Amino acid sequence: MLSILAICLTAIFLFTASRCDQTVAFSQAKNEICGDGLDNDDNGKSDCADNFCAPQCLLELTVAPTFTTEADSQVITGTHRRAKNITVEISPNPGGSGKATLVDGETWTFTARQLGKVRNELTITADDGLGQQKTVTVYITRVD
Numbered sequence: 267m268l269s270i271l272a273i274c275l276t277a278i279f280l281f282t283a284s285r286c287d288q289t290v291a292f293s294q295a296k297n298e299i300c301g302d303g304l305d306n307d308d309n310g311k312s313d314c315a316d317n318f319c320a321p322q323c324l325l326e327l328t329v330a331p332t333f334t335t336e337a338d339s340q341v342i343t344g345t346h347r348r349a350k351n352i353t354v355e356i357s358p359n360p361g362g363s364g365k366a367t368l369v370d371g372e373t374w375t376f377t378a379r380q381l382g383k384v385r386n387e388l389t390i391t392a393d394d395g396l397g398q399q400k401t402v403t404v405y406i407t408r409v410d
């Protein structure tokens with residue numbers, strides 16, 4: 267009776283040992299690296315097109331506060347982050363609306379022309395080319 271029990275324990279030990287010898291492979295999760303131009307996590311989207319990069323890819327737009335003028339034109343400047351295009355719509359619109367010039371990676375400039383002696387509303391819109399837009403509205407009043 268004792269020898270039968272020993273055989274059973276050996277069988278149990280062998281079964282357990284064979285499970286411990288199994289190799290289990292874990293694949294390491296890949297994260298998107300924002301700004302390298304590659305789809306690092308293989309979800310079909312790279313950099314700012316990938317939601318993983320959303321915090322680093324927020325579009326920002328600021329306007330410097332200089333909005334009273336004694337001439338018919340006013341240079342407006344500001345800063346941006348990630349803007350590919352900035353447009354300025356002026357109402358009323360005697361001098362025309364247009365695109366701001368992106369001076370470098372962080373600043374922009376626009377010259378508003380033929381400002382009438384009225385309160386001019388400027389709607390400044392930045393676009394990142396990936397579907398994000400940010401708009402700031404400012405006013406210029408010509409006082410001469």
Ligand SMILES: [Ca+2]
Pocket residue numbers: 298304305306307308309310311312313316
């Ligand atoms: Ca990706």
